[in-house]
Amino acid sequence: MNNRYPPLDYVPQHVGVIMDGNGRWARRRGLPRIAGHRAGTENLRRVLGAAVEFGIQVLTIYAFSTENWGRPKQEVEGLLSIFRRVIDREVPKLHDEGVRLHHVGRIEGIPADLSQRVREAIDLTKDNDGLVLNVAFNYGGRAEIVDAVRQIIADGISSEQVDARMISRYLCTAGQPDPDLIIRTSGEMRLSNFLIWQAAYAEFYTTPTLWPDFGKDELYEALKDFGRRERRFGLVPGAPVTD
16 A cells, blocks of 8 residues: 555445446546446456455445346346456456456346356356455345345245344355445445345435546545444444344
8 A cells, every 4th residue: 555545443344336327427528338338347346356455355246237128128238248358358368367256246147158258257256365256236125125035035044043143144145244335436325235234234325426427536535434333223322233
């Protein structure tokens, strides 16, 4: 860590990022929306590098929601094309850097060629021990909880056995720490169906910076702000935190 980025008092284990503002970024430049999505995808590489440098262990990015299928067909097809290219180009590099990829969301409903790429990327990186990168694609928090409940019922688990820990074990992020910090770019102040179970006690940070312009400096400011907060988990100061 250089003098520009002094050591942080506390680094969250798990950070979730709602990457918002690609369309506005493009519109301000007189470009089509898809150009903003390309710029946002390119930006992910530098944010990943900064996350590793700052010591984040798990990074979850909101790439494509279950609701995004309702966008104009041309935009959806453009996004899918971008994701294909990104997987083909970036996964070998991420593997060499020790990143472990994990898909968060429904694999069903994704075009077959793309879902195959996702499965191959997960399998390739499954033994890596570096940053865990959760890619929330075809993801919705409510759909995730519904799927968890359905699977619990299908597994024949009695209602008496169902508690918060049980549900957590059936979520896409099973075995991972819940997010400590949720960052949303572009100044919006809502979760938009992102990790709504896991983020119950996460700190929320928003910045007016649009996602393609959100870089290392902005991530550092978010982490610094997080370090100044007192997390109470619904308790009074000084009370012990229990599961």
